Amino acid sequence: MRTIKIIDDIVKDGLSTIAEGYEIVPDAEGADAILMRSTDIHGMEVPDSVRCIARAGAGVNNIPHERLAEQGVVVFNTPGANSNAVKELVVGLLLMGSRDVLGGMRWCREHEDDPDAYAEAEASKKAFVGREVADRRIGVVGLGAVGSKVANACVDLGMEVCGYDPYLSVDHAWQLSRDVTPVEDLDELCRGCDYLTVHVPRKEDTVGMIGAAQLSLLNPGAVVLNYAREDVVDEDAMEAALASGQVQRFFTDFATPRSLHMPHTYVTPHTGAGTVEAEASCARMAVDELVDYLDNGNITNSVNYPTCHMGVCRGASRVACLHANVPNMIGQITAVLADASANVQRMTNENAGRAAYTMFDTDEHLEPAIIERLSSIPNMWRVRVIK
Ligand SMILES: NC(=O)c1ccc[n+]([C@@H]2O[C@H](COP(=O)([O-])OP(=O)(O)OC[C@H]3O[C@@H](n4cnc5c(N)ncnc54)[C@H](O)[C@@H]3O)[C@@H](O)[C@H]2O)c1
Ligand SMILES: O=C(O)[C@H](O)COP(=O)(O)O
Numbered sequence: 127m128r129t130i131k132i133i134d135d136i137v138k139d140g141l142s143t144i145a146e147g148y149e150i151v152p153d154a155e156g157a158d159a160i161l162m163r164s165t166d167i168h169g170m171e172v173p174d175s176v177r178c179i180a181r182a183g184a185g186v187n188n189i190p191h192e193r194l195a196e197q198g199v200v201v202f203n204t205p206g207a208n209s210n211a212v213k214e215l216v217v218g219l220l221l222m223g224s225r226d227v228l229g230g231m232r233w234c235r236e237h238e239d240d241p242d243a244y245a246e247a248e249a250s251k252k253a254f255v256g257r258e259v260a261d262r263r264i265g266v267v268g269l270g271a272v273g274s275k276v277a278n279a280c281v282d283l284g285m286e287v288c289g290y291d292p293y294l295s296v297d298h299a300w301q302l303s304r305d306v307t308p309v310e311d312l313d314e315l316c317r318g319c320d321y322l323t324v325h326v327p328r329k330e331d332t333v334g335m336i337g338a339a340q341l342s343l344l345n346p347g348a349v350v351l352n353y354a355r356e357d358v359v360d361e362d363a364m365e366a367a368l369a370s371g372q373v374q375r376f377f378t379d380f381a382t383p384r385s386l387h388m389p390h391t392y393v394t395p396h397t398g399a400g401t402v403e404a405e406a407s408c409a410r411m412a413v414d415e416l417v418d419y420l421d422n423g424n425i426t427n428s429v430n431y432p433t434c435h436m437g438v439c440r441g442a443s444r445v446a447c448l449h450a451n452v453p454n455m456i457g458q459i460t461a462v463l464a465d466a467s468a469n470v471q472r473m474t475n476e477n478a479g480r481a482a483y484t485m486f487d488t489d490e491h492l493e494p495a496i497i498e499r500l501s502s503i504p505n506m507w508r509v510r511v512i513k
Contacts, residue, residue: 128420129156134163136182137402140409145417159416161409164188164396172199177510178419180412183208183399184271185355186429187328195430195481198448198508200419202427204411208399209271215398216272216323216353217279219377220264223321223349225256228392260284263345264321267291267312267336268354273325274298281305290315316343321351328355338363347374353398356380364388423485423512432476434483441471441487444512445497450505451482458503459484466496481507 129151130144141150151157154172160179166188172179180202181189191201222228233250237243262285266277269291280287281303288307291298309315312335316322322344326332336350337360344350350373352359359376361384367373368390376391379398385391399408411427418424423446425434431448449455456475463470463486473486492511501509 128158130159130161130416131157131176132161133165133167134182136161136163136409136412137405140182140406141413143410143413143417145421148417158420161412161416162189163408172197177508178202178416180204180416182405182408182412185327187355191430192480195448196450196507198510200425200428200431200448202412202415202419202425203429204408204415205427206271207408207411208401208404209275211401211404212272212325212353212398213275213279214401215394216276216351217283219351219392220259220280220321220323220349222392223351223375223377224259224262226254227256230254259321261286262320263288263318264323265290265309265315265319266306267315267322267324268326269294269302269306270298270325272353273323274301276323276325277306278303285321288315288319312340313343316340319344319348321349323351324354324358326354326358328358333357334360336360336363338366341367341372344372346372348372349375349377351377353377353379356382356385361385361388364391421512423510425483428478430479431481431483432478434474434476434485436472436474436485436487439487439513441489442513443488443491445486445488445492445500446510446512447484447500447506448508448510449482449484449503450507451477451480452505455482455503455505456484459500462496462499462503463488465499466492468492468496 128148130148131151131154154160154176156175158177160176163182168190172194176199178200182204184203184205186203189201194201264280264285264287266273266289269277269289277287277289288309290309290312324336335358341363364376365388368376368388378385379394379396381393381395385393415426422438423444425431447459469489471487471489475484497509497511
């Protein structure tokens with residue numbers, strides 16, 4: 127029986143793909159895997175029993191995945207599984223940001239007991255006049271799963287769309303409308319924009335990337351949306367830009383103590399991915415990743431280990447070695463196998479960044495002493511006997 131500890135609220139129907147032979151357990155201690163969403167686990171001691179963690183969602187800044195790689199824990203996320211949900215909300219808010227929809231609705235509510243409201247509305251509606259988004263310029267920062275969908279939707283709305291993403295993947299480039307203009311410099315992207323929307327992961331080079339300089343390059347009265355992470359947009363700079371009118375409205379998914387008190391700021395409580403469809407598809411993808419890793423050693427969508435597939439083991443045994451991406455690891459692993467006269471049926475090695483993964487099938491089970499020798503190779507982080 128394999129065991130999974132669930133942290134956060136994972137929707138039940140998303141768990142439907144958990145295979146037989148799996149059990150949800152109340153504690154991480156002793157569990158084989160953790161399934162989670164946004165809880166910050168930087169301060170958590172991840173028990174040695176845990177072989178993998180799947181984040182049902184995109185952002186992994188809440189997980190110390192580099193440290194966990196060295197602990198032999200594979201961390202997964204679910205790229206793209208919630209991107210349509212974010213796109214739909216961002217497009218809705220973009221339209222709301224162009225018209226004072228909320229102000230108009232507030233006016234109506236305030237006049238709910240006024241018998242002349244219907245007639246007064248005609249006189250008052252001038253106060254809520256907005257603008258159309260068609261032909262306006264929007265800058266999209268980050269053209270991944272969410273950003274590319276937002277950019278394409280803005281093209282469909284008739285906007286002039288520019289995008290900035292120095293690390294754009296080939297897959298996402300293929301998905302992008304040819305009407306999106308790529309811009310190679312962030313400041314150039316911001317210059318003359320009426321709208322700016324941010325869709326990058328939180329990392330060293332993105333924290334504070336939208337600051338005073340970038341906001342000053344927007345057209346006066348611009349609308350800014352942050353459905354990425356709270357500190358990608360510098361709050362000091364944003365508050366000043368809102369106070370001066372340089373930014374007319376700011377939509378953010380992050381209820382920080384500061385954003386909740388900023389003028390002309392509309393805060394949602396991290397509900398960018400909050401649809402039944404997105405929650406279920408993230409959970410299903412995360413469960414599939416965990417199960418394929420625990421059962422077969424295959425790695426799909428990991429953020430700290432390379433992609434690696436060897437299908438289902440047809441030999442007597444399958445072993446996976448999780449180790450540092452340094453020279454001579456394969457040489458040392460095969461030397462141990464040669465000493466043991468092990469007959470290797472299939473073997474694969476992949477690396478990504480600082481981590482590497484070697485997996486092999488043998489036609490006999492290896493003695494515990496051989497596994498011990500593999501484990502004691504310097505820079506070996508974990509050896510798993512999968513079958
Ligand atoms: N509010 C929500 O509920 C919600 C939902 C999904 C994602 N997110 C956030 O949005 C982020 C993006 O999600 P995604 O699914 O599109 O991820 P993604 O990985 O598909 O896309 C991120 C894109 O940002 C680009 N990028 C990285 N560094 C950059 C930089 N310095 N400048 C410009 N571009 C850069 C990458 O090349 C990539 O194309 C996530 O990491 C997460 O933090 C929030
Ligand atoms: O990174 C993400 O996928 C989003 O921030 C959504 O997070 P959540 O699933 O915890 O709401």
